[in-house]
Amino acid sequence: MIRSARVRALLALTVIAVSLYIALTVPVRLGLDLRGGTQIVLQTRSTPTATADREATDRTLEVLRGRIDALGVAEPSLVRSGDDRIIVELPGVRDPKRAAEVLGRTAQLTIHPVTGVAAGQDRTGEPALPDESGRRLRLGEAALTGQQVTDAAARFDQESGAGWHITVDFGGAGRAEWARLTGEAACKPVGDPGRRIAIVLDDKIISSPEVAPSVACGTGITAGSTQITGSFDDAEARELALLVKGGALPVAVEMVEQRTVGPTLGAEAIAASTWAAVIGTALTSLFVIAVYRLMGMLAALALLCYGLVSYAALAALGATLTLPGLAGFVLAIGMAVDANVLVFERAREEHAARQRPTPRSAVAAGFRNAFSAIADSNITTLIAAALLFFLASGPVRGFGVTLGIGVLASMVSALLITRVLADHAASRPWLRARPHLSGIATTGPVRDRLLRRDPQLMRRPRRWLAASAVLLALAGAGIGLRGLDLGVEFTGGRLAEYTTGAPVDPDRARAALADAGFPRAVVQSSGEDRLTVRTGALTDAQAAEVTRTVGALGGGADRVRDELIGPSLGEELRRNALIALALALGAQLLYLAARFRWVLGTAAVTALAHDVVILLGVFAWLGKPVDGVFLAALLTVVGYSVNDSVVVFDRIRELRRRHRGSPLRRVANQAILQTLPRTVNTGMGAALILTALAVLGGDSLTDFALALLIGLAVGTWSSVFVAAPVAIELQDRTGGRRRGAG
Secondary structure, eight states, X not given: OHHXXXXXHHHHHHHHHHHHHHHHHSOOEEOHHHHOEEEEEEEEOOOSSHHHHHHHHHHHHHHHHHHHHHHTOSSOEEEEETTTEEEEEEETOOOHHHHHHXXXXXOOEEEEEXXXXXXXXXXXXXXXXXXXXXXXXEEOSOOEEGGGEEEEEXXXXXXXXXXXXXXXXXXXXXXXHHHHHHHHHHTSOTTOGGGBEEEEESSXXXXXOBOOTTSOTTTOOOSOEEEEEEEEOHHHHHHHHHHHHHOOOSSOEEEEEEEEEOHHHHHHHHHHHHHHHHHHHHHXXXXXXXXXXXXXXXXXXXXXXXXXXXXXXXXXXXXXXXXXXXXXXXXXXXXXXHHHHXXXXXXXXXXXXXXXXXXXXXXXHHHHHHHHHHHHHHHHXXXXXXXXXXXXXXXXXXXXHHHHHHHXXXXXXXXXXXXHHHHHHHTXXXXXXOGGGGSOSSOOHHHHHHHXXXXXXXXXXXXXXXXXXXXXXXXXXXXXXXXXXXXXXXXXXXXXXXXXXXXXXXXXXXXXXXXXXXXXXXXXEOSTTEEEEEXXXXXXXXXXXXXXXXXXXXXXXXXXXXXXEOHHHHHHHHHHHHXXXXXXXXXXXXXXXXXXXXXXXXXXXXXXXXXXXXXXXXXXXXXXXXXXXXXXXXXXXXXXXXXXXXXXXXXXXXXXXHOTTSOHXXXXXXXXXXXXXXXXXXXXXXXXXXXXXXXXSOHHHHHHHHHHHHHHHHXXXXXXXXXXXXXXXXXXXXXXXXGGGO
16 A cells, blocks of 8 residues: 555656656647648649559658748648648748749649741641740640759849849759750751740740750750749749749649638737636636645645646647647646546545545545546547547647647546645544545535435436427527528638727628628627638639728728638538547447446437537527537537536446346436536536636637537536436336346
């Protein structure tokens, strides 16, 4: 016993020390929504097989990396997503148009012999393209491509005054081919079009130099280099050299998503979430201390350690902290309280059940008896986090990473750090002499009232199911009558958020945009001086017109966020969201069926589906957008809701082992009453965090916190008044077979 306590203490100190070292030495990588910049998602096109798609995407990735390095962007990030997508993050880049042009151009460089000049309606069948002077030149087959280019650089010729030009060097077989091509052209008389060489980039002649008279016929230029001349300025010359040197993209690419966020929005989000975290954690700690006294103080200290461990884990894994991820980090603080509450409530029960127990024995029994419920509830939340990671993308995926890290860190905090602190405090002689200071020597006011009154909540379970059916009908009516306001992520289109010099009425802005040619624009106020405009796909010129219209109404407008989602990506995200939700429910059912048998597992999943429908219905009635952040909140509600059901079902399983002949409704009623203090205290801890997030988290997090607050209330209701009654009804309909109840 003493040896295991020492091992736990040593392990806890090691975890804290390592976490502190990582937190002080390794910075957490912030997402673009927190530091400003542009994210572009490119999709490769046209390859016959999946293997070819992956290979082409890998080659494209390398070409793009060279182009971005030449652009001079600090700390760019390029990663492959799936077989045919590349996610590019460009911190600090506020002009996504130029970045997208440089990245998306295929830069197919080809060099052709000129066979003549096309006059009028040319019928030769050979390709004809206009040169720099406007003449249409007939071109022969391409003799060289960008794959033979070894180097390209922008030069300024000060001596001749010719201005900027690009030098191109060929290597390998390209040197001999260049000599052959120029040697054949040199055989034509001076002034003949056939003496020219056409350099074509993306089906446009950018230069058609004539081979100098000094070049010998049949010998050509053997140095393996040439110059591209034209009326270039310095920026055009450097960009052209970049494209030529970087090489041609193996396949064409299409921009399917673009997100731009200003650093001001990121700074505000960080500050708001930080204040929410500080105040929410302080309120939660005060609540836990008020309920559990000394053990509550130790739990509050363990919460601080939890924050340190979570932050260090994010930094060590190189995870990107996004805006929803930051909210998930704050939310996980509230979830970390749950494990401590479970332990302390079990310790209270053990203290009340034994004669003359010691605080240390009650604490040890509390940790031992609560482990099953803690493990089951955290595993179900990890399932939701894993589905977010594997099926979602962008910020929502980052939320899944943060949530998963938070759940694991909360288990370390509760089962290791809190236990070490609680064991040490409970073994002190002064606490044994004053057990009332421990916070676990009494059962608490909630349990005392319940024990005195002994309400029979499950006497008529169908009444609770009827009440839930009414809620479901109201939610369904909202979805059917109002419809779901799907965000840009799920429909495709463009979303821009502006800060204006003066407040702008959304109705007035909507009318002005309709007059400007955007009758289907959705305009919402996202703060006193913020306006969000959501439309279908827009060109850059149309987007500029929207900005001018908003600016005219608000005395100037600064676009702080710009998101462009292609229709194919929106459809895919919508499909993935439905798959994630279905898999979440299916995975929960399989796990709970394995742990509690099919009756309780089915009842828990029924409660989850109930929560999902009601949350969607509330957002439909409120007219709130259903977007990627909402999806993160929805799956979090799924994980949180099943936590409550797991705690109740874990107690049902324990009580049925003790009282094998008791009917399920009596056992379920007793389990609900025994776990209700934990449900109330955990809900209060999470509600304090979420309220702080809703009030202080800023406009970007308000809907997220609202969805979680609704989910918290609905999930608490369903775990008691949906899951348990459904289990009772299923048990009765199957003839009371005890085997199916767990």
